Amino acid sequence: MMLANLLLAAALASPVPDVTARAKVLMRAGVASQPQARTLFEQAAGQGSGPAAYYLGLMFKNGMGGSQDSGAALRWLELAAQRGVAPAMFIVANLLQDSDEARARYWLDAACDLEYPEALQQKSVALAEGRMGYAHSEEQSFLYLKMATHAMGHRPPEP
Template sequence: MAAWLLAAALAAGEPAAQLAQAKALMRGTPVEQPQARAMFGQAAGQGSGPAAYYLGLMLKNGMGGPQDQAAALHWLSLAAQRQVVPAMFLVANMLLDSDAAQARYWLDAACEAEYPEALLQKSVALGEGRMGYAHNEEQAALFLKMAEHAMGHRQPEP
């Protein structure tokens, strides 16, 4: 019955069902990944933040085609702008060497959304005085506690 509902939703162009199918293809065999990449590309082009995130991941990791860091950053940045929190974290890390101010902006945005990895990374940066953050042991300890707490109530994947 569930397969029939998924097929009907796909036929009707249901965005959530299309995203679910593309994610399943992405996680499938390498032969299926180019189709996932194409599906994510179509949905991302129509404004889907989660699709832009997954397309960016596939481009970053060379899944379903060649690796393309510039295109990955483009799509992940669009996903971050569309409030996809894991994309904010990835963009922050991709920009560390080229644009420290933007890297901090996106890391801070991911921290605001209580993304555990971002909170942990900011804790380390504060503790070591890196990424343009002033060395601050108290703030580092606070962000570490926030990261530990956030691990207990992780958001579902986009």
Template sequence: MKLAAWLLAAVFATPVAASPASDVTAQAKALMRAGTASQPQARALFEQAAGQGSGPAAYYLGLMFKNGMGGPQDSAGALRWLELAAQRGVAPAMFIVANLLQDSDEARARYWLDAACDLEYPEALQQKSVALAEGRMGYAHNEEQSFLYLKMATHAMGHRSDAP
């Protein structure tokens, strides 16, 4: 409880309008993790930072919409924010968008999975390995390529980037 009060005090002590999008995103992440009472404010701050061009803010906002954190669950809103984050180069967003689109738009799903693979996102490399082994998602069955992507995924797991 004291942590949440401290986090709220820190947020209100800093003028949000003067903060760069990355500072607002960091404040929003702290609020999101502080508990359900502060999640609506986190959602608003993420939206502000995403509007200022922050890919990570759009990513976290998409997750909040997807999971109903800080407001109602909204699958269409989640996809919109996550795809915006993906367009801004956030690899985990690319991976989630690929999975959200897998049943409805295979070509777009494959595009985002390939984009996440290009950034060496481990889960994307692993998923592409499986898709190649099984000939799914529009990929031709290719055991050799599947093995290569599995090796790349294993390597990437050891060199994982920080969270956005």
């Protein structure tokens, strides 16, 4: 808790604070500061920040800083995905899996193109089982599993 307070103080005292970084600190500082984090993420997302849209989507998905809203979560996460945020692509693929298989596959493939480990692993399973509109292929499944294993060792920093 003391570290969280120090991080919060540093983020708030920064002369030119990065709004998204500041909002991440507020989001993680606890329930009391999450509504402010949501507001800051919305501001930054409205100005074109993919990471801010991603975190805002997560906040709506998980009911952090306000009520849970799966429709708003999907909208913000898909906006983040359109702005190139790989974890958002992966989450959108999972949110759409039961309702829009083609869009889900599109976002899973996009996340795989960015070598997002969890997406590569999920596509490996989908290929092995012939799910999500992918043709069953043990050979392709093994290739994606190898790529996922490699990508785990080269994970980019969080957005």
